[in-house]
Amino acid sequence: MHKSIIIGTGPAGLTAAIYLARANMNPLIIEGPEPGGQLTTTTEVENFPGFPEGIMGPELMENMRKQAERFGAAFITGWVNSVDLSQRPFKLQVEGHGEIVGESLIISTGASAKYLGIPGEKDNVGKGVSTCATCDGFFFRGKKIIVVGGGDSAMEEANFLTRFATNVELVHRRDELRASKIMQDRARENEKISWSLNRTPVEVIANGMGVTGLKVLNNETGEEEVIETNGLFVAIGHTPNTKFLNGQIDTDEHGYIKVKPGSTETNVPGVFACGDVQDNKYRQAITAAGSGCMAALDCERFLEGSSTHDWSQSGK
Structure with missing residues (x-):
């Protein structure tokens, strides 16, 4: 007992x-x-x-x-x-x-x-892949960052990361976001945030030292693209x-x-x-x-x- x-x-x-x-x-x-x-x-x-x-x-x-x-x-x-x-x-x-x-x-x-479950993701956790902007955003000062997600947490993390990054690209597999209107508006009003909608993450690209890019499938054209980045923040819950x-x-x-x-x-x-x-x-x-x-x-x-x-x- x-x-x-x-x-x-x-x-x-x-x-x-x-x-x-x-x-x-x-x-x-x-x-x-x-x-x-x-x-x-x-x-x-x-x-x-x-x-x-x-x-x-x-x-x-x-x-x-x-x-x-x-x-x-x-x-x-x-x-x-x-x-x-x-x-x-x-x-x-x-x-x-x-x-x-x-x-x-x-x-x-x-x-x-929650992770995306794509190749190169788990291998690079702590080497450019993160699930916590508040924890790791500081390490990407002056760098380019990708945030994956379409909900309120993704909008919040993207806005937060603009304090450090030169640019934050928000990637979402659909062309519509599920985030609340007020959170979407805040993100869209932020000049440091760019948008890659209707794109499905396929693979995290790294060079052994850290993340260098995210390969995505363009759902409109059916072609694969690589978005260059120094960090990938997964914000899907x-x-x-x-x-x-x-x-x-x-x-x-x-x-x-x-x-x-x-x-x-x-x-x-x-x-x-x-x-x-x-x-x-x-x-x-x-x-x-x-x-x-x-x-x-x-x-x-x-x-x-x-x-x-x-x-x-x-x-x-």
Whole structure:
């Protein structure tokens, strides 16, 4: 029986682990086959407070993990195949470890950026391919950038990137955008944004050092073209990692976990959510870490009051 179980080892999960471990809650952290979250696919992180010269994403996550271990947090690796949140204690089926039981649960499984799934894309993540303008835009100062997408997030990222780039070319496979009119108008009014509509991305072109272009199919002519670029930002959305919950936690229409305003509490008492799995707005390492702190404090207070709580109502 574990007092607290944390699923996920991004900035949110590891911050929660640090706080709970320091509170002598002996948290068990379950990490997937790719520990560290999205920061492990980022090269240099320059916007996390406390590192004036920047820090490599994997190094930052390794430091967080060591900090949690220093205070007594325990880690296991494996997929969480299913959970039973119908009553306390909660039961988790973890691949390679069988059933694990806990009095409380913090879900910090994050959200996965959607990729185009074309050749050269995954090979160049961190080498010119990115899914986060706020994270990586600074590295493309004075360069030419492509943004792929047709929704509000693509318009927002394109506008943001014009702060750094000499030109931002927006590529979309259709001739109409699905972004809201106000977001489209802002983008079209920006002189630094050019448009390549009705073009389907086919392949990311790179020279071994970084991205040099994007091969696209012109849907009007049926011919392939190469658009030269120094960076490719994929802005086609994110998918929150919540399928394993099998509908036991309230989520919005996109699958993000709903939490009570001003807290990390879910609709199930004793279950908390932090990080990108419940945040479809900010999606930053520092905001994830902050919500991880909130989850740990919410969880600690919950456990302290558990002796007088009526657990017959749990999960209802």
